[in-house]
Amino acid sequence: MDIQKFLNSGVVEKYVLGLADPEDMDRVERMAKDYPEVNKHICKMQNCMEEYAEMHAIRPPKHLKKRILSKLEDDVVEPLIPESETVVYRLPQIWKWGAGIAAMMIVTLGGVSWMLYQNQNAAYKDLGLLATQIKHLQDDQQTLQTSNEMIRQKYSVLKDVTTKQVQLKGSQIAPQALAVVYWNPDHNKGYLNIVNLPKCPNGHAYQMWADVNGKHVNMGMLKTDENGTILHTIPYVNGSRGFVITMEVEGGSIHPNTEKMYAVGNI
Numbered sequence: 001m002d003i004q005k006f007l008n009s010g011v012v013e014k015y016v017l018g019l020a021d022p023e024d025m026d027r028v029e030r031m032a033k034d035y036p037e038v039n040k041h042i043c044k045m046q047n048c049m050e051e052y053a054e055m056h057a058i059r060p061p062k063h064l065k066k067r068i069l070s071k072l073e074d075d076v077v078e079p080l081i082p083e084s085e086t087v088v089y090r091l092p093q094i095w096k097w098g099a100g101i102a103a104m105m106i107v108t109l110g111g112v113s114w115m116l117y118q119n120q121n122a123a124y125k126d127l128g129l130l131a132t133q134i135k136h137l138q139d140d141q142q143t144l145q146t147s148n149e150m151i152r153q154k155y156s157v158l159k160d161v162t163t164k165q166v167q168l169k170g171s172q173i174a175p176q177a178l179a180v181v182y183w184n185p186d187h188n189k190g191y192l193n194i195v196n197l198p199k200c201p202n203g204h205a206y207q208m209w210a211d212v213n214g215k216h217v218n219m220g221m222l223k224t225d226e227n228g229t230i231l232h233t234i235p236y237v238n239g240s241r242g243f244v245i246t247m248e249v250e251g252g253s254i255h256p257n258t259e260k261m262y263a264v265g266n267i
Contacts, residue, residue, distance in 0.1 A: 006031060007041055016045045154231055157189045158182055168243055168265035174198055177263045181234070181243055188236040197224050197262060200247060209244045209256050210237040211266075216244065216256050242266035 006012075014020040015028040032039040157163055163184040170177030178195040197206060206224055209216040217237050222245065223230075246253075247260040 003035055003037055007038065012038070012041055013045060016042060016049065150233075153189075154191060154233075157184050157187055157191065160184055160187065162186045164267055166243065166265045166267050168245060168263035170196075170263055171261050173260070174262045177245075179245060179263050179265075181265065182231075183236075183240070183267060190234045190236045192222070192232045192234045193230075194222065194224055194232070197222075197245070200224070203250050204247050205250045205252070206262070207246055207248045207252050207256070208234065209246065210240040211242040211244065212237060212239045213241070218252070218254075219243075221252050240267065 011020060011024050012028055015025060020028065028038070028042070032042055163182050166181040166183055168177075168179040168181060174197070177197050179197065180193045180195060182189075182191040182193070184190070192208070200206060206222040208219040208222055210219050211217075217240075219235055219237065222232070243265055244256060244261055245263040246256045246258075247262060248257055
């Protein structure tokens with residue numbers, strides 16, 4: 001049982017003021033019996049109400065006593081109070097109502113303050129979440145803008161009349177292999193579309209090479225998980241006459257494995 005949550009619910013204050021419904025009254029009394037901290041809280045609230053009532057109690061005017069005694073003498077045949085006796089006049093009921101109203105104001109203001117405090121905390125939390133969401137949206141927007149710029153650049157190269165299209169066809173070990181290179185010497189740009197390459201066994205990966213005057217220059221490892229759906233950017237190598245894709249040990253090699261050439265094409 002979350003005692004603190006129960007104490008913060010406001011039902012104890014209603015109980016002290018006599019504003020709680022019968023069900024809540026029984027509930028508070030059971031809780032007070034089972035949990036000393038609840039009973040202590042009730043006593044504290046009652047003491048606060050009494051102290052506040054005493055501080056703000058309004059004494060009845062002096063002439064009110066005479067008016068009441070005169071009214072009593074008119075309504076009864078014999079005086080109820082002997083004249084020889086000293087009358088001590090009190091208005092406990094009026095004070096009690098005044099104390100109750102004052103206590104109700106205290107509890108109400110306390111409840112409103114607690115509610116405003118809770119709402120403020122919730123608002124700050126919502127603002128934090130909103131700021132995080134805005135940051136994510138800004139990051140996504142930046143990523144999208146970067147992606148759109150890359151697509152624009154690729155499209156610009158592809159539609160350029162000076163762009164050369166080089167088909168890398170499959171070798172004897174992989175006749176169905178096919179890849180296309182888009183090569184533009186004016187923009188110094190190169191792109192690769194892997195149409196079809198067999199899946200590499202574990203521990204192996206594809207590597208691309210440029211043929212420069214009969215020597216193979218490393219162009220990096222290839223990702224083939226999304227064949228035919230991504231136009232990969234490849235480094236531009238001056239003097240390239242053709243391209244080769246080989247299967248190498250994962251991590252790459254310094255020299256191409258000529259026995260594992262899967263696709264070859266010349267410019």
